[in-house]
Amino acid sequence: MANNLEKLKQVLVKEGLRFTCQREEVWKEILSSNEHRDADEIYHSLRKKAVSVSRATVYRTIDVLVKNNMVRKLDVGIGPNKFEHKMGIKHHDHIICMKCGKIEEFVVNQIEKLQKKVAEEYGFKLGRHNLQLFGICKDCQ
Amino acid sequence: MANNLEKLKQVLVKEGLRFTCQREEVWKEILSSNEHRDADEIYHSLRKKAVSVSRATVYRTIDVLVKNNMVRKLDVGIGPNKFEHKMGIKHHDHIICMKCGKIEEFVVNQIEKLQKKVAEEYGFKLGRHNLQLFGICKDCQ
DNA sequence: AATTTCTTTGAGACTCATTATCAATAAGGG
């Protein structure tokens, strides 16, 4: 917790940005849940707690967090992007139900390795990747 | 070619839709190129050829084609979705340059297999998937 | 402490891709 706040402070210094209470609140809000939430959900959750913050600031802060590897942006194929913090969480991909929108996480190390190989083959310096499986979950079948 | 037109006719019958010259032109336009193009590019290409069609119809037609597995929708992470026809083309994924937007295609059978295994594991009936690698290409590094 | 300089914020305007609306037009069966 305190560690995570420190992390934010460090990143802000590194980026030449100021530590403000809005940025702190956004970060704490994202840390407070392991759900995949979109910017608007984060914004409303903060407003419900009477935190004074605007949508624009939520988006701006998330950008900083994503750029600095503290938050992952998830393009779930439909609707707004979702976000999840990466503190103490190891890398995973997602399998998404096309009916109910349920998102499950999975890890396949071998896929990661194959991806690196592909990138090398094509002379790309690999940044992030995006792997989603879309299907119909057990409950919806 | 003639085959592909037949294919369109069949699909339209199956969907209870009519065969119109707009739908035919959109389909031919998509078939005419192996590039990854967005709806607007397809629309403008048709207009340049003096084909009378609207943006709305382009989108609507593409929807039908995607639903019937004749066209693939590509979410390239930034900007509009891109489309590519699937006639005589085998499945591949994409590696995308985050600087210049260049898209290269690759095939890794093993990844496909691993994906199927994951879906099984989680009890999902696998539909499509989405695998993009984002990086910086050789030229942009 | 006051002033200056620079950053951040928030409200709302704006953008871009896509979807919805709906009157006018076109297909296709009878």
Next chain:
DNA sequence: CCCTTATTGATAATGAGTCTCAAAGAAATT
């Protein structure tokens, strides 16, 4: 050829996200 129904196109609406800019806040300078 007529009639019903689907389709089209122009345009409005939507949704997610970004931009703008004046006002407020921090930091540095005097």
